[in-house]
Amino acid sequence: MLAMTRISNLVGSEATQKARTLFPGILVAVIVAVSAKFLSEHYATPAMLMALLLGIALSFLGEEGKTVPGIGFAAKSLLRLGVALLGVRVSMTLMMGLGWDLIALVVGGVLVTIGFGLLVARFFGHKWRFAFLTAGSVAICGASAAMAISAILPKDERSEERLIFTVLGVTVLSTIAMIAYPILVRVLGMNDVAGGVFLGGTIHDVAQVVGAGFSISEQTGDTATLVKLIRVAMLAPVVLVASLIIRGVAEMDDTGKRPPILPGFVLGFLVLAAASSFGLIPPFITDLLSQTSRWLLLIAIAAVGMKTNLKQILSVGGAAIALIVVETLFIAGIILAGITFLT
Template structure:
């Protein structure tokens, strides 16, 4: 039986229905970026908090459909476009031992989070969400992993809490970790690997790295991109495992083997690594990705009640902090051993 094709009138109706909500999410994202530039505060954190402050817009009225679209579809598109940041050629310059250390840090942090999560009273979904965000790239990873996890009535609360938590911890790390690098007298290369291999969000990695030296900043950014590149394989493996072992229905259907946004991420990463994409297009798509993710997290905030998020409890905070300390300790010990 054929599915009837959408005609132009249907598309126009959908655009009209989505526009108010998408427009509100964009306004919140732009406001967050403006405040971020003037008050040196992470834009993701501000977008989330501003979204929560106007969460009534996500409950009823003309904005509901567009906010839902922004939180779901714009999120996936933003993650897919992250692929343009990957360059296998630049990463290879670090050398196999350091690349292996960073990849091992990602994998072991996720496994560690899944293991210790039960001791903090959390099930595998929340443990995977927090560990994946700590191990890979903070808020972006949290949103990507959340997109393929089986949904329940607390899914959005867990996502908001994780984004909020890793963003705050990443900001603290941006301030504290350069002090650690200086105190331990790490070289520019070692300091860059430590900062890029441990701080959650890309912006904070850049801020911390270049606060020490240009070489440390360059190395930290490069190492961070290796962790970002791990997003696709982690999401793919997670999708396969969920499909194989979890019997919970996801909105009435099984999760896809390979989500479309991961396919997009991989294609762009491959094209970027082979130098097929012109530099100005890469810059444009990278900025587009950032704005899409900022808009998406603003929309997620508008769908969430802060009281419900905070009800996740102190054990969740302890879990995030423990995972953060684990990856910091692992990378630091690895650097010492390799040197």
């Protein structure tokens, strides 16, 4: 009994010490995230973009001092927890209402875009890691997908640089698309359903999809959101299959380790998605976990920004920008062609 008490006290002491070590960095990341949310609501700017830029402005906090451990924890562990909680947004029952043809179009668009990115990246001077990171984020769900995919890629000295550049790129392009694509929908004379499929199947981030869809009509907004959730649902299987392939054929990272066969955050995503699809999670819990996911991802991207060197990001070059733009235009073309064929 005495031994158990000593072990309990030791564990408690270690946990308390770890919490004290991580607290300053996590607190700074939370403050940056709250500031970004405030600015986004008052100046109509994506919160992810604001958190990233504010984080980069405070990058000195991620280089030395008491905040370093907590910032690292937020950039890795809180990020994975946020991605896992994304699963509560997925409901297979609602998605089936779109019909198998549209579901196949959206799923096919995701897979073909990833394949396209891997194929053309060499012409832009980039290797498979950056190609998969950018194509996956464009094809699935923007910044969230970029962070999830980055977690399974073998790490090297440029991993965070590639992640930050991708998040920045897809967020900016998604914001441009939120403004431009509704105009295109009207010019092409699409009906509410077709417009929703186009917006949900092409715009990178969920928030921008919602904004673009409901700027046209309520039905377009509902359809766009539903289509976007199909792309979000593709995150887990894409990351799972990719992690298996990478583990089998890719080189080990700088720590001498390979990515896990089934990342814990992917398993969490799948469990929550299944529970949500079968109606096992009460609506108020779903809303709570969904909001928690958004905040965790916002805090994580702020932390990632604070770990980033701006000069290194800018050194990625114009070819990287061109690659993300080409991938964005490609998925837009694929979805538009599919809508034209199906309707």
